[in-house]
Amino acid sequence: xxxxxxxxxxxxxxxxxxxxxxxxxxxxxxxxxxxxxxxxxxxxxxxxxxxxxxxxxxxxxxxxxxxxxxxxxxxxxxxxxxxxxxxxxxxxxxxxxxxxxxxxxxxxxxxxxxxxxxxxxxxxxxxxxxxxxxxxxxxxxxxxxxxxxxxxxxxxxxxxxxxxxxxxxxxx
Ligand code: HEC
Ligand code: HEC
Ligand code: HEC
Ligand code: HEC
Ligand code: HEC
Numbered sequence: 828x829x830x831x832x833x834x835x836x837x838x839x840x841x842x843x844x845x846x847x848x849x850x851x852x853x854x855x856x857x858x859x860x861x862x863x864x865x866x867x868x869x870x871x872x873x874x875x876x877x878x879x880x881x882x883x884x885x886x887x888x889x890x891x892x893x894x895x896x897x898x899x900x901x902x903x904x905x906x907x908x909x910x911x912x913x914x915x916x917x918x919x920x921x922x923x924x925x926x927x928x929x930x931x932x933x934x935x936x937x938x939x940x941x942x943x944x945x946x947x948x949x950x951x952x953x954x955x956x957x958x959x960x961x962x963x964x965x966x967x968x969x970x971x972x973x974x975x976x977x978x979x980x981x982x983x984x985x986x987x988x989x990x991x992x993x994x995x996x997x998x999x
Pocket of ligand 3: 881882885888889892893894895896935936937938940945947950951955956957958959960961976
């Protein structure tokens with residue numbers, strides 16, 4: 828009787844442990860993996876090789892909470908004439924003809940967003956480079972998150988830069 832109980836308990840303990848490990852692993856992967864995008868857009872080409880400014884496409888990063896993603900029109904300023912014969916650019920042209928936005932998948936999202944106050948503007952105005960938070964996009968063919976976006980990450984940079992760490996600035 829005791830033996831059976833112990834056996835079950837030990838089995839249960841390991842089963843739970845394995846399920847937890849699996850779940851944590853899955854979540855970690857989901858957060859770190861570069862999500863598939865509807866068009867194979869490459870920062871390595873556009874921000875790297877072509878050397879386009881980040882703010883040229885992410886126009887509201889220095890004006891607003893959100894950095895924003897460029898409109899199809901912005902892409903078509905070049906792709907009406909550039910590489911029009913490739914399948915990926917033809918996908919883009921199709922969104923343009925249909926007057927639909929490209930349904931890009933979000934890569935970065937603070938987990939409890941409604942509970943956290945974050946704005947790009949304040950950070951960009953302070954001359955913090957995109958790279959400090961997002962890594963070197965000029966070398967990424969596909970965007971993936973390099974920062975955890977967790978509270979410890981925000982707070983440790985605030986401490987290093989003598990920015991405020993009062994709870995109320997991030998949790999209004
Ligand atoms: C300033 C001009 C410019 C803008 C704006 C621009 N592109 Fe490009 N794009 C290029 C050029 C030039 C290339 C080709 C680079 C090379 O292969 O040498 C390219 C390459 C590409 C390719 C790869 C084509 C292939 O299959 O070889 C895709 C896909 C693409 N762009 C999508 C986009 C999307 C989506 C946007 C808008 C978010 C965009 N581009 C905005 C100039 C631009
Ligand atoms: C030609 C336009 C263009 C340029 C230039 C550009 N981006 Fe982007 N960016 C995009 C598009 C389109 C997406 C959405 C698709 C994707 O994630 O690849 C995007 C996505 C992102 C994301 C992920 C957003 C999310 O969903 O979390 C980050 C971060 C980013 N860009 C940063 C940068 C930085 C930093 C630079 C400058 C080094 C830059 N971008 C230059 C068009 C551009
Ligand atoms: C202080 C850190 C930090 C800096 C600097 C920063 N970002 Fe972000 N970025 C974030 C965080 C955090 C998120 C997720 C925000 C959310 O969940 O709403 C994000 C999200 C994004 C997104 C997707 C959502 C959106 O806001 O449109 C894009 C695109 C982006 N960043 C581009 C940029 C570009 C371009 C720069 C430089 C001009 C930049 N970021 C600088 C921290 C930063
Ligand atoms: C790379 C460093 C860095 C990271 C990462 C960072 N911050 Fe900041 N943040 C700063 C600096 C520096 C300031 C001070 C800006 C100023 O003085 O105008 C600041 C200012 C702020 C402010 C305004 C503070 C005030 O006094 O009103 C808020 C809100 C804020 N950050 C939220 C966040 C949140 C939320 C995150 C994480 C998702 C984050 N920050 C991540 C460097 C960072
Ligand atoms: C610089 C910004 C910043 C400051 C300062 C800050 N937080 Fe946070 N906090 C965050 C971010 C970002 C998250 C989301 C973390 C995540 O995704 O796990 C968070 C999450 C939390 C959560 C967890 C919410 C949940 O549902 O998991 C609690 C509780 C919390 N913060 C309390 C505090 C307290 C108390 C203080 C003051 C001592 C504080 N925070 C200061 C940025 C900040």
